[in-house]
Amino acid sequence: MVKIDPWKNALKQLDDAAKILKIDPGVHDMLGTPKKILIVALPVKMDNGKIKVFTGYRSQHNDFRGPHKGGIRYHPDVTIEEVKALSMWMTWKCAIVDVPFGGGKGGIICDPKKLSAGEKERLTRRYAYAISEIIGPGKDIPAPDVYTTGTEMAQIMDVYSVMHGQGEPAVITGKPLSIGGSQARNVATGLGVAYCVREAARKIGMKHYENIVIQGFGNAGTFAAEYLEKMGGRIIAVSDSKGSIINPKGLDTKKVIEYKKKKGTVVGYPGSKKITTEQLLTTPCDVLIPAALENQITPEIAKKIKCKIIAEAANGPTTPEADDILFKRGIMVIPDILANSGGVCISYLEWVQNLQRYYWTFDEVAKKMEEHIVRGFNDTYNLAKKHKVDLRKGSMVLAVGRVLDSFNARGLWP
Ligand code: GLU
Numbered sequence: 001m002v003k004i005d006p007w008k009n010a011l012k013q014l015d016d017a018a019k020i021l022k023i024d025p026g027v028h029d030m031l032g033t034p035k036k037i038l039i040v041a042l043p044v045k046m047d048n049g050k051i052k053v054f055t056g057y058r059s060q061h062n063d064f065r066g067p068h069k070g071g072i073r074y075h076p077d078v079t080i081e082e083v084k085a086l087s088m089w090m091t092w093k094c095a096i097v098d099v100p101f102g103g104g105k106g107g108i109i110c111d112p113k114k115l116s117a118g119e120k121e122r123l124t125r126r127y128a129y130a131i132s133e134i135i136g137p138g139k140d141i142p143a144p145d146v147y148t149t150g151t152e153m154a155q156i157m158d159v160y161s162v163m164h165g166q167g168e169p170a171v172i173t174g175k176p177l178s179i180g181g182s183q184a185r186n187v188a189t190g191l192g193v194a195y196c197v198r199e200a201a202r203k204i205g206m207k208h209y210e211n212i213v214i215q216g217f218g219n220a221g222t223f224a225a226e227y228l229e230k231m232g233g234r235i236i237a238v239s240d241s242k243g244s245i246i247n248p249k250g251l252d253t254k255k256v257i258e259y260k261k262k263k264g265t266v267v268g269y270p271g272s273k274k275i276t277t278e279q280l281l282t283t284p285c286d287v288l289i290p291a292a293l294e295n296q297i298t299p300e301i302a303k304k305i306k307c308k309i310i311a312e313a314a315n316g317p318t319t320p321e322a323d324d325i326l327f328k329r330g331i332m333v334i335p336d337i338l339a340n341s342g343g344v345c346i347s348y349l350e351w352v353q354n355l356q357r358y359y360w361t362f363d364e365v366a367k368k369m370e371e372h373i374v375r376g377f378n379d380t381y382n383l384a385k386k387h388k389v390d391l392r393k394g395s396m397v398l399a400v401g402r403v404l405d406s407f408n409a410r411g412l413w414p
Pocket of ligand 1: 069070071072141142143144145146173340341343344345347348
C-alpha cells in the first residue's frame with residue numbers, strides 16, 4: 001500500500017482551497033491548526049491480571065460552526081497525524097452537508113481483534129473517563145468509526161452519564177436504539193453513498209447505472225449495494241479482505257451477504273469468478289465504489305480505470321496524483337467527505353432527537369438526511385463547475401467558505 005502522511009495530504013487540500021478563495025494567511029493558519037489535541041494514557045487490567053498502558057487521542061480541529069463531531073477508531077496503525085487529519089476532514093464534511101458541527105476525531109492505538117470483550121470494555125470506559133473533560137453535548141460529540149460500534153458508544157455514554165449524575169444520550173451518537181440511537185444510523189453511510197451516485201448520474205445524464213463495482217463489503221459497501229440495487233442498479237463485482245469476485249450478469253446482494261456470513265468471505269460465491277484487486281478496480285463499469293482502505297486508486301490504477309463515476313465510500317481511497325489523472329480523463333470522483341457524509345448526517349439527527357427527547361421514524365430520518373446530502377452534492381457540483389475544478393476541490397471550496405463565513409460572523413476574541 002502507498003504510504004502517504006494523511007496530515008500533509010489534509011494541509012495540501014486546504015492550501016488548494018485557500019488559493020481559490022484567496023484566504024488571508026493568518027486565517028489560513030488558524031484553519032490548518034487543530035484547536036486542541038488531548039493525548040491520554042489508558043492503563044487497563046488485562047484478563048491475565050497484568051496492567052497494559054494504551055495511548056488514546058482526541059483531536060478537536062475547529063468549532064466555528066458548532067460543537068466538534070467525529071468518530072473514535074480502534075486500530076494498531078492509529079497515529080496522531082492520522083487523527084489530526086481525520087478531525088480536519090470532519091470539519092469540512094459537516095460544513096458540506098450543512099450540519100451545525102465542527103470537526104473532531106479520536107483514536108486508540110490497539111488491535112481490537114486481540115482484545116477480549118472485557119478488556120475492550122475496560123479500555124473504552126477508561127478512555128471515556130480520560131476524555132470526559134473535553135466532550136459533551138455542546139462541546140464535542142463522538143461517534144463510531146473503524147472497529148467501534150454501538151456497544152462502545154453505549155459504554156461511553158454510560159461513563160459520561162454516571163460522572164455527570166444524569167443520563168445524557170446527546171453526548172455521543174451511533175448508540176443502540178434502546179438508549180436513544182436513531183433509526184437508519186446503521187445504514188446511513190451506504191444510503192448516503194447511494195443518494196450521491198443517483199445525483200451524480202443525473203448530472204451527467206446517465207440514465208442507467210447498471211454496472212456497479214464495490215471494493216469492500218463491510219457496512220458502507222453492503223448498504224450502498226442494497227440501496228443502489230433498489231434504485232435499479234446492478235452489482236457486478238465485489239470484494240472483501242480475502243479477495244474479489246465478478247459476475248457480469250449481476251450478483252444478488254442479499255444472497256452475497258448471506259454467503260459471506262456463512263463462509264466469512266464473498267470469495268467462492270456460486271456463479272462468480274475470482275479476480276485480482278487490480279482487475280476489480282479496472283473492471284469496465286458505470287460506477288466504482290471504493291469502500292475499503294486508503295490509497296487504493298494509485299496513478300497506475302487511475303490510468304486503467306474504466307468507469308464514469310467513482311463514489312468514495314471509504315476515507316481517502318484515491319491518491320492526490322490519481323485525482324489529477326481521473327479529472328483529466330473526465331471521470332467524476334465524488335469525494336469521501338461528501339460521499340460518506342451520510343453517517344454524520346444521521347448522527348446530527350440522532351443528536352437533535354436526543355436533545356428534544358422526541359424520536360422520528362426511519363422514513364422521516366432518511367428523508368431529512370437525503371435533503372442534506374442532495375443539497376451538499378448540488379452545492380459542491382456548482383462550485384466545482386464555477387471554478388473549473390474537480391468535485392474534491394469544489395467540496396473543499398464549499399466547506400472552507402462556509403467555515404470562513406462563521407468565523408467572519410463571530411470574529412476573534414479578544
Ligand atoms: N465516523 C464517521 C465519519 O467519519 C461518523 C462520524 C459521526 O457520526 O460523528 O464520518
